[in-house]
Amino acid sequence: MSDLRNTQDPRRAYELDRAHVFHSWSAQAALDPMVITKAEGPYIWDGQGQRLLDFTSQLVYTNLGHQHPRIVAAIQEQAATLCTVAPAYANGARSEAAHLIAAHTPGDLNHVFFTNGGADANEHAIRMARLHTGRPKVLSTYRSYHGGTQLAVNVTGDPRRWPNDNGSTGTVHFFGPFLYRSAFNSSTPEEESQRALSHLEQVITLEGPSTIAAIILEAIPGTAGIMVPPPGYLTGVRELCDRFGIMFIADEVMSGFGRAGKWFAVSDEVVPDLLTFAKGVNSGYVPLGGVALSDAIYATFAERAYPGGLTYSGHALACAAAVATIRTMEDEDTVANAQRLGSAVIGPALQELASKHEWIGEVRGTGCFWALELVSDRETRSPLAPYGGSSPQMAALLKACRSEGLLPFANYNRIHIVPPLNTPDDVVREGLAMLDRALTATNS
Known part of the structure; x- marks a missing residue:
């Protein structure tokens, strides 16, 4: 019998996490962590079996995606x-x-x-x-x-x-x-x-x-x-x-x-x-x-x-x-591919999003390393969430992204676009379309 028996049970994973695991950068009592059961390429699966496109590369480190053979x-x-x-x-x-x-x-x-x-x-x-x-x-x-x-x-x-x-x-x-x-x-x-x-x-x-x-x-x-x-x-x-x-x-x-x-x-x-x-x-x-x-x-x-x-x-x-x-x-030639993704796919698509959504104050980045600076007012550049905190608007946007099947990287008033460097072009475009729809649903 495998020593890893029971580790694939998402309910047990959640219950034991809440009973024993002390999480970083968090108030423990308020936590409701998402269970991840498996991953492959640019995707992860949560405890309910939903597939999510991982635009976080976790903490910006799965540069070659998940489970690379x-x-x-x-x-x-x-x-x-x-x-x-x-x-x-x-x-x-x-x-x-x-x-x-x-x-x-x-x-x-x-x-x-x-x-x-x-x-x-x-x-x-x-x-x-x-x-x-x-x-x-x-x-x-x-x-x-x-x-x-x-x-x-x-x-x-x-x-x-x-x-x-x-x-x-x-x-x-x-x-x-x-x-x-x-x-x-x-x-x-x-x-x-x-x-x-x-x-x-x-x-x-x-x-x-x-x-x-x-x-x-x-x-x-x-x-x-x-x-x-x-x-x-x-x-x-x-x-x-x-x-x-x-x-x-x-x-x-x-x-x-x-x-x-x-x-x-x-x-x-x-x-x-x-x-x-x-x-x-x-x-x-x-x-x-x-x-x-x-x-x-x-x-x-x-x-x-x-x-x-x-x-x-x-x-x-x-x-x-x-x-x-x-x-x-x-x-x-992954490095050259990352540069191409940024200049030919991600950068132009984010600029197009900025032309559609008033919340986007600035687009910046290079390679597979991009950020959207989200603001409540483009003229004053007031951030959509305070420095060091979050806001109802950011929470709603993250929820909308997940409903679309996208796992975004968020920090304060920003969304970072940091997919694996070998993500296929059509999958990157799919993720950016998810973000587009989430922005539309949240700021309409």
Whole structure:
């Protein structure tokens, strides 16, 4: 008899969840979680048997969709020979995964420290930068998310930080570029880039350059709103870092591995000193994250022990999934397909939706990484839900989407369009038509 008996019973799954599972970011008593019983490709099935088109890629990580046969087979093959091994030993899956990751990272980011996910990747990247520079502070933007662990959540610039922020981790926040809601009264992308860089330079000067170890930026902020940086901004940040001896950490946990239509969103513009990744590295099939280090930072720890590690660093099953994911992406030209989907299918369709629905204040994105900024008034740009909260209108829209058979990604006043990178064109169009009908039904 299978040890997984009873796990396919949705009623039992729900009852045991409510009896024993403590959920993240939630008030427990009010929860009514949807049961997911199975998944395939871009679809999931709920406990009532309804098929839903997964436009969330879960938490924006199933970049190759659900149950991809090559990734599943790689995990099974690895499990049959070596399920797990301690980090001190070399093993083929970890070594090959590091080699494949380094083949796609920009510049000299040729060494990989593996973690269990994105939060601890950012924690370790900041630790490396502090040890490398001998400086304590780290700068990050408002409207950002870098993880839920102690340092990572303090670096975070969204409301999830507020209840956890004790101000003792050497973190300083500044305004990044966001033209639609500019903190600098900019009217063009060029102005926004220039003014945001001037602001950052002032923050560096007033905080004391000699106290700042790193600036950490999401290459494209993800859950905060998919605000693609204006031209020249990342280059300007790189120049400021070089001038003041500050390490540039690119958080590519969400934007990396093809999500933005490139292997990494910074690739065409700058080479960071440290680059963090997770999620899409293996489509989230087994928890995995990591830090890619420049040669200079690697050299700091060539003769000096790095004071950090994780029990499951480079877990064999997770790395086998990464090897299969990256090789599949190479073989199927997944990154180019993601770019094409964005420019030829998703972007034009979202602009068409914006012309039809007054709630859509702005469309922004690239690749398979898009957001609709929803507003109650286009002139005042009043958000359809408050920052850090929701609203009856957003709740109604999400309900209408699910009635259509669409599982949307929502955050505050935004809907994010983040399907798997290999979703067929007609299925993407089907999902966007569902969203169109849901907007019509809700705002009529």
